[in-house]
Amino acid sequence: MTRILAVTNQKGGVGKTTTAVNLAAALAANDVNVLLIDCDSQGNATSGVGIQKTEGMHTLYDVLIDGKDLTNAIQHTEMEGLDILPADKNLIGVNLELTNAADRESVLRQRLHGLRGKYHFIIIDCPPALDLLTLNALMAADAVLVPIQCEFFALEGISSLMDTIDRVRESFGHPLQIEGILLTMYDERTNLARQVAADLREFFQNEVLRTVIPRNIRLAEAPSHGKPILLYDPGSKGSEAYIQLAKEILTHEQTRSAQSAR
Numbered sequence: 001m002t003r004i005l006a007v008t009n010q011k012g013g014v015g016k017t018t019t020a021v022n023l024a025a026a027l028a029a030n031d032v033n034v035l036l037i038d039c040d041s042q043g044n045a046t047s048g049v050g051i052q053k054t055e056g057m058h059t060l061y062d063v064l065i066d067g068k069d070l071t072n073a074i075q076h077t078e079m080e081g082l083d084i085l086p087a088d089k090n091l092i093g094v095n096l097e098l099t100n101a102a103d104r105e106s107v108l109r110q111r112l113h114g115l116r117g118k119y120h121f122i123i124i125d126c127p128p129a130l131d132l133l134t135l136n137a138l139m140a141a142d143a144v145l146v147p148i149q150c151e152f153f154a155l156e157g158i159s160s161l162m163d164t165i166d167r168v169r170e171s172f173g174h175p176l177q178i179e180g181i182l183l184t185m186y187d188e189r190t191n192l193a194r195q196v197a198a199d200l201r202e203f204f205q206n207e208v209l210r211t212v213i214p215r216n217i218r219l220a221e222a223p224s225h226g227k228p229i230l231l232y233d234p235g236s237k238g239s240e241a242y243i244q245l246a247k248e249i250l251t252h253e254q255t256r257s258a259q260s261a262r
């Protein structure tokens, strides 16, 4: 069974791409096949795993708009077990070009159909917008992972995201789950971060994941080297945190299968 997670929050710069790339790599380190899908025209997840745009390279845009074969667009990365479906700036056009398509919010979901079973996890890095691309990611996903930065205005926009999740469930009848809320860029030395983290736990209760991602300079450096943190600095605090997050996500899976066996 493939588990598809959309890493989403329409607020910019909260750690979506850092989480998508490094969680995908940390899951792959557990000997499971993982596909990372870059669903953002900024292409940060693509460059973050060391993929450069080359002549004739197929991207998510070609798959969504031109119906190009997924398998020609997917590339291996330096990290064993981790593949990527890359994106570039063309992807922004999808929002307009799909506007009049039938089932325009389910195109990604349809395209991924043939991949179910090939990968254990598919991780989708969403753009900082509640646009048609994000809607496609939510419709393709089994669950959402929502990174929230531990700072003032952490909850800004969260109600619109929750409304969108409700819409996906109710209007489209898609049983989208919440994998968890992930506290990111946590700086334990500041009272503000501690207070924001406490407030978020009170607000979201046990939807907040136990793993907290610390602010760690090595995480910010890794993308410019085109490497996930596990390859760039495996001993860093940032690397440890994403390994822990992968364990927590794998534990969720064990809990779900134990429940369904009952």
Ligand SMILES: Nc1ncnc2c1ncn2[C@@H]1O[C@H](COP(=O)(O)OP(=O)(O)OP(=O)(O)O)[C@@H](O)[C@H]1O
Residues within 6 Å of the ligand: 011, 012, 013, 014, 015, 016, 017, 018, 019, 040, 042, 044, 126, 127, 128, 184, 185, 186, 213, 214, 215, 216, 217, 219, 220, 221, 223, 238
């Ligand atoms: N835990 C962390 N510690 C230090 N820096 C971090 C951490 N997480 C992310 N960053 C840095 O913060 C910036 C924003 O992170 P990232 O790109 O992951 O956010 P995003 O939500 O994907 O942004 P966007 O909304 O633009 O897609 C980046 O420069 C990244 O390297």
Ligand SMILES: [Mg+2]
Residues within 6 Å of the ligand: 016, 017, 018, 040, 042, 044, 126
């Ligand atoms: Mg991003």
